[in-house]
Amino acid sequence: MINRQNSRMPAYNWKTFFLTTALIFIAARSWAHVPYFEHHDFSEKQPFSVEYSIEQSLAIYAWLEKDALGNSEDIDVYKFRIDEPTHVYLEVLVPVCQGYETFLPWFALVGPGLPDSATPLPFDIAPDHGIVLIQTAMPDKPRDTFYEFFGGKSYYKGRKFDKNVITPGTYYVYVWDPDRKGGDYVAVLGKKEIWRFRDIIQAFRYTPQIRLNRELHLDCSDRYRDEPESMDAR
16 A cells, blocks of 8 residues: 555655756757767668657767778668658758868658659669759868857758658658768758657757767867857758
8 A cells, every 4th residue: 555645745856846847948948959879870771760750850960980991881871751741851961070071971862752863872762762862062162161059069061951741651861972981970850849858868968978079980179160150040
């Protein structure tokens, strides 16, 4: 039998609980994206799967791995499903670090109802799927950058896919480097700031690591940072 008198939470504990919860939700409003790390390779067999909604803004800190000779054949894969017409936002960002000046990953959206492409690809597409290919070329002038406050570092602005997708079904996002240089990047999926409690815990877990550059695979010193500009300012 439960002792209800002893199981009651004291009043001051309730106050602490509500105060802590309020502070957590206030802090969450300052973040633009729910952060994730690539703890295992996001392959076709084990893609990163969007569990909640492709419209929710996620930032996946990932890495196109290099082999012993410094070449990258790695292809990262992200997976999501829609059941009705949905706005899909995709972007790939590269941190402004020494060695990434010419790192220009491509990405592609693959799924039903998309157009065909004659461009050679390093992966296969199902017969009933089409593709939207986002190619990144080296610009004639220095690449535009922006400063992301909560991560504490600058990024090269990337090309975007920002459109409504009509056909229900499962879609895939492929990220790779056609020049085989490889390196760190951030896959931005979605643009709506939707915060569940588990997402807030996720942000508290990873944000300090991002500020310490622990998601990176090379040095990213202060001299490569720009003047502060929020990620939302893009």
